[in-house]
């Protein structure tokens with residue numbers, strides 16, 4: 001009877017495309033609040049403002065080498081060494097170079113007034129108080145780090161929306177910042193529904209399945225730097241589920257629900273969300289896995305009801321939850337794939353549905369992994385990305401470019 005069914009459009013069920021879903025979400029983006037954070041605790045967050053430097057950096061002309069400070073003169077490689085003076089890093093006294101003089105200096109030390117070039121000690125000959133060096137190896141300004149060479153006072157050194165990486169922490173530390181204004185992270189509640197769920201640690205019995213979605217979602221949030229997370233399990237029982245959803249909506253900026261969002265007699269999530277006054281943005285996307293994804297909002301909260309099949313939960317998090325939470329935290333360009341890479345093998349597909357496939361990106365090529373069914377987690381250990389085969393695409397030949405989203 002269903003032998004001629006070609007694609008989900010034929011089912012006359014209202015479903016939107018992946019592109020439409022992402023357009024809707026980008027229109028309804030919710031942003032976190034600017035907050036002050038100690039710099040050392042801000043790793044992975046995003047700047048809420050442009051950062052001007054409070055100083056010229058370097059703050060003073062200083063030596064890039066252990067050697068000798070001189071004033072450059074073409075065709076003159078001899079100077080008189082000032083024997084009693086050594087300028088070291090951290091030196092507070094301001095020295096002045098005399099005419100035709102060389103002064104001993106070390107890396108990071110302030111350059112004496114009048115000097116403009118540093119000759120490293122390897123290229124120097126000292127004979128009594130006579131200093132000479134290999135002039136053809138250098139030019140005026142060699143090995144001198146000028147005041148303001150990194151940035152001038154008032155220069156914008158980091159832009160709003162930039163991620164606080166270890167490198168960014170270094171840059172902001174170099175201008176003396178110990179606190180930054182970043183965008184707050186969301187607090188996230190996860191509800192795992194299903195009478196069949198068994199907690200890890202207990203033996204598995206007939207009819208049960210280990211709750212793998214909980215650990216996946218928690219780990220994914222941790223990877224995004226989101227650590228205020230509470231997990232709860234809920235049986236497929238409307239009153240209890242409603243109580244858990246209502247309680248989580250009181251506490252969390254984003255509520256992720258796994259399972260119970262399809263059309264079965266024990267799928268109560270959608271009804272519970274309606275009762276909780278969650279405004280639906282969409283329900284069901286022409287994609288596999290993850291077709292019955294529900295996304296809604298209430299006040300400034302995100303609600304994602306992720307289809308319970310493990311591959312659906314993982315894909316929907318990667319494609320929709322992650323970008324929305326990253327946008328909340330102040331990241332820009334959240335919808336961009338990591339890149340476009342060629343397929344290693346041919347791939348057979350019918351048009352009318354987008355496929356998200358667990359894959360391995362290796363040496364610039366995409367291997368689609370075996371075991372793509374929605375229940376099957378076998379590829380999770382080796383996959384490092386999700387490959388997107390677009391809705392309109394039909395069969396693909398090896399070498400065809402596809403969008404790739406690294407975890």
Ligand SMILES: Nc1nc2c(c(=O)[nH]1)N[C@H]1C(S)=C(S)[C@@H](COP(=O)(O)OP(=O)(O)OC[C@H]3O[C@@H](n4cnc5c(N)ncnc54)[C@H](O)[C@@H]3O)O[C@H]1N2
Pocket residue numbers: 192193194196197209210211212213214258259260261262263264267289290291292306307308309310312374375
């Ligand atoms: N008649 C129809 N049935 C189904 C349809 C449909 O269109 N018509 N859609 C199928 C698709 S596609 C998906 S995806 C699933 C989504 O179902 P639910 O979101 O209601 O999820 P559940 O039924 O609760 O569970 C589905 C599956 O996943 C396992 N599961 C659930 N939670 C977890 C967890 N935390 N860890 C590991 N595994 C979990 C659960 O045992 C089920 O096997 O609906 C199809 N049905």
Ligand code: MOO
Pocket residue numbers: 287288289290291292307309311312374375
């Ligand atoms: O959308 Mo379901 O994800 O095919 O299992």
